Amino acid sequence: MEQWLEWARGPFFRASFAIMILGLLRVLAFNAFSMARLIIKSRKNKREIPWSTVVSETLKWMFPVQRGFNQRPVFSFTSILFHAGIIITPIFLGAHIVLWDRGLGISWPSISQAAADYLTILAVVTGMALFIFRVSSRSSRAISRFQDYFLPLLIIVPFITGYLAMHPSINPVSWHAAMFIHVMSGNLILVLLPFTKMSHVALFPTTQLVSELGWYLEPDSGENVMKELGKEGESI
Amino acid sequence: MESKPSYSYHAEPFELAERPRRFLEAFSAILKHSNYGPVLDSYIRLSTKCARCTASCPVYEASSDPRDVPCMRSELLFRVYRRYFTIAGQLRARLFDDFTLTDEYIDHMAEEMWRCTACKRCKSFCPMGIDHGMITHLSRWILSEIGITPKAMVVSVREQLEGKTKNTSAIPMVAMKDSCEFLEEELEEMFPDQKIKFPMDVEGAEYVFFPAVSDYLMEADTLMGNAAMLHATGTSWTIGTQNFDGIDYGLFCSDRMWDRIIKAQVEEIKRLKGKVMLIGECGHASRSAKEGMQNFIPPEDRVPVVNIMELAYEHFKSGRLKLKKGVIKKKTTYHDPCNIARKGWIIEQPREILRHICEDFVEMTPRGKDNYCCGGGGGTVSIDEIHEFRMLIGGKTKAEQIKRTGAYYIVAPCANCKKQTEEIIKAHKIDAQKVGLHDLLLKAIEF
Numbered sequence: 001m002e003q004w005l006e007w008a009r010g011p012f013f014r015a016s017f018a019i020m021i022l023g024l025l026r027v028l029a030f031n032a033f034s035m036a037r038l039i040i041k042s043r044k045n046k047r048e049i050p051w052s053t054v055v056s057e058t059l060k061w062m063f064p065v066q067r068g069f070n071q072r073p074v075f076s077f078t079s080i081l082f083h084a085g086i087i088i089t090p091i092f093l094g095a096h097i098v099l100w101d102r103g104l105g106i107s108w109p110s111i112s113q114a115a116a117d118y119l120t121i122l123a124v125v126t127g128m129a130l131f132i133f134r135v136s137s138r139s140s141r142a143i144s145r146f147q148d149y150f151l152p153l154l155i156i157v158p159f160i161t162g163y164l165a166m167h168p169s170i171n172p173v174s175w176h177a178a179m180f181i182h183v184m185s186g187n188l189i190l191v192l193l194p195f196t197k198m199s200h201v202a203l204f205p206t207t208q209l210v211s212e213l214g215w216y217l218e219p220d221s222g223e224n225v226m227k228e229l230g231k232e233g234e235s236i
Numbered sequence: 237m238e239s240k241p242s243y244s245y246h247a248e249p250f251e252l253a254e255r256p257r258r259f260l261e262a263f264s265a266i267l268k269h270s271n272y273g274p275v276l277d278s279y280i281r282l283s284t285k286c287a288r289c290t291a292s293c294p295v296y297e298a299s300s301d302p303r304d305v306p307c308m309r310s311e312l313l314f315r316v317y318r319r320y321f322t323i324a325g326q327l328r329a330r331l332f333d334d335f336t337l338t339d340e341y342i343d344h345m346a347e348e349m350w351r352c353t354a355c356k357r358c359k360s361f362c363p364m365g366i367d368h369g370m371i372t373h374l375s376r377w378i379l380s381e382i383g384i385t386p387k388a389m390v391v392s393v394r395e396q397l398e399g400k401t402k403n404t405s406a407i408p409m410v411a412m413k414d415s416c417e418f419l420e421e422e423l424e425e426m427f428p429d430q431k432i433k434f435p436m437d438v439e440g441a442e443y444v445f446f447p448a449v450s451d452y453l454m455e456a457d458t459l460m461g462n463a464a465m466l467h468a469t470g471t472s473w474t475i476g477t478q479n480f481d482g483i484d485y486g487l488f489c490s491d492r493m494w495d496r497i498i499k500a501q502v503e504e505i506k507r508l509k510g511k512v513m514l515i516g517e518c519g520h521a522s523r524s525a526k527e528g529m530q531n532f533i534p535p536e537d538r539v540p541v542v543n544i545m546e547l548a549y550e551h552f553k554s555g556r557l558k559l560k561k562g563v564i565k566k567k568t569t570y571h572d573p574c575n576i577a578r579k580g581w582i583i584e585q586p587r588e589i590l591r592h593i594c595e596d597f598v599e600m601t602p603r604g605k606d607n608y609c610c611g612g613g614g615g616t617v618s619i620d621e622i623h624e625f626r627m628l629i630g631g632k633t634k635a636e637q638i639k640r641t642g643a644y645y646i647v648a649p650c651a652n653c654k655k656q657t658e659e660i661i662k663a664h665k666i667d668a669q670k671v672g673l674h675d676l677l678l679k680a681i682e683f
Contacts, residue, residue, distance in 0.1 A: 027281070034274035041271075046535035061365050071361055072291050079286075079363070140287040142302030143311065148285045195324075197284045200364060207278060207365040214275035214370050217531040221269040222495030228265035229381060236394040236493070 023194025085123030250383025353613030403481035446482030447516025448651030461674025484524030488615030519573030612656030
């Protein structure tokens with residue numbers, strides 16, 4: 001088991017992390033290039049992009065507390081708390097920072113173990129709630145794909161197993177087993193991140209901008225589409 | 237032998253052969269010459285299928301049918317984009333029996349895309365900010381390029397661009413002039429010492445007026461209110477007899493038509509050496525003109541676009557437009573047309589005027605940017621054959637909203653909203669009357 005764990009935390013983690021970073025970079029790069037291209041096009045066409053609106057809307061979406069109150073508060077706050085739990089703990093957990101320090105020599109402030117415990121429980125409870133919401137609504141079932149059911153369940157696994165590893169008294173399996181599942185499920189999440197809806201971590205900040213730019217067209221676009229389809233001279 | 241597909245709306249006969257291929261060709265051509273590609277690249281990955289949009293959509297609220305979930309409808313196009321326009325999609329198709337575009341699928345899309353009123357309420361509710369109205373808009377363009385569009389839209393656009401009368405209601409210029417002369421006589425009776433006119437073809441006039449052309453025949457009070465307001469404030473304006481229709485149904489069915497229509501309208505402004513495009517009380521015409529001006533008119537030829545309510549408000553604030561206080565005694569409420577309210581363009585302006593001239597002004601909930609679509613948006617109001625859908629599903633949420641206000645006058649400053657509101661009032665037996673803002677202004681104006 002020790003060997004497996006070393007392999008999971010060592011080469012396999014590094015590979016998974018690399019896949020995640022490269023995948024996200026690809027998505028980010030394509031997104032950035034597209035945005036740049038569209039912004040340059042709109043400059044050429046002397047169009048004013050309403051930057052203050054775009055930025056304020058983006059921030060409103062990123063920190064949707066007011067909107068959460070207005071629109072289906074129970075679901076909204078479950079989701080907001082879920083995100084708080086799954087973002088803060090993995091990054092600011094002392095045990096994780098120690099690994100980065102050992103590996104790359106970088107470190108940053110950590111949260112207390114008690115805080116991490118609470119956030120972990122929060123993440124698990126809200127994650128399960130989100131899964132239950134998804135399964136118990138007709139409209140939600142109608143549109144959900146495999147990844148929509150699978151991902152919330154997958155995401156809470158490293159949190160559950162991490163918590164168990166840190167609390168041996170309630171851990172039904174050995175520390176090594178819990179850690180192995182913890183690391184492997186974490187690796188799986190990292191690998192899947194760029195290829196599923198989890199990629200919204202990289203794409204989400206530019207959504208307001210892209211939605212604004214999507215409505216922009218150029219003076220000759222209609223004509224060009226017509227020519228492309230060979231419809232010159234065709235009546236309506 | 238293929239049987240002709242039939243939809244809830246009438247469509248003119250279209251080419252049945254090889255529709256999937258031609259659909260994808262049209263899709264590629266459009267992606268090449270627009271910004272929709274990067275939008276779709278983001279949206280197909282961002283969409284989390286959370287179904288939050290269900291809380292926002294007036295159609296879904298009335299039908300509770302999963303087909304009306306905005307994200308479900310957008311997924312119809314996302315699936316096509318993923319399969320044919322992404323590398324991952326093309327690879328998957330080689331390895332697995334995946335989704336393929338078929339005639340049935342296109343028929344399904346054609347049906348679903350016209351159940352949406354493109355009100356964009358879903359965009360405000362989507363946690364990712366996905367603009368499902370834009371996806372409907374894009375899908376409709378692609379479908380129109382393979383010949384599938386409601387006949388009502390096609391006939392209007394054809395008449396406006398290729399017909400003799402150059403407007404969507406086929407109103408001959410002489411009929412329009414006759415109508416205006418008749419209104420001038422009415423106005424003379426109402427205000428004998430004012431000479432309120434509908435100026436025709438005045439070269440160099442500042443504002444060139446483009447109402448929804450149906451106003452000339454169907455909304456006499458609105459037009460008279462318009463003319464009275466412009467006269468009272470000494471505004472220099474004119475109607476262009478070569479092109480007097482502000483309607484631009486290209487916004488609803490094809491960006492290519494949107495392009496041609498706004499260009500024709502601007503040509504008329506240039507002919508008359510006008511300075512500003514003044515849109516009458518019409519929601520989509522305002523947005524088509526404002527955004528279309530930026531999209532399709534080269535920067536050096538652009539003119540500012542102003543909605544007549546903006547102008548009335550400006551004059552009201554400056555004191556040029558004098559209105560009697562509290563003359564409207566009956567309870568009044570205001571409906572926000574999606575195309576001018578969703579982005580926050582015109583929300584408080586008409587309300588300030590109404591609060592002044594009405595004794596009993598009440599708000600709907602929700603209001604402003606979050607207000608519900610009348611149920612006839614996105615061109616659906618012009619499709620008579622789906623009247624029942626509009627009354628029982630599309631417009632049901634609005635009908636309940638109106639009932640809750642208990643108001644008599646429903647100010648709906650948009651030609652399409654007016655038609656839909658009138659129909660809802662009749663169908664749901666509400667004791668109310670639809671009016672335009674300028675209808676009420678006419679009652680309160682002071683010279």
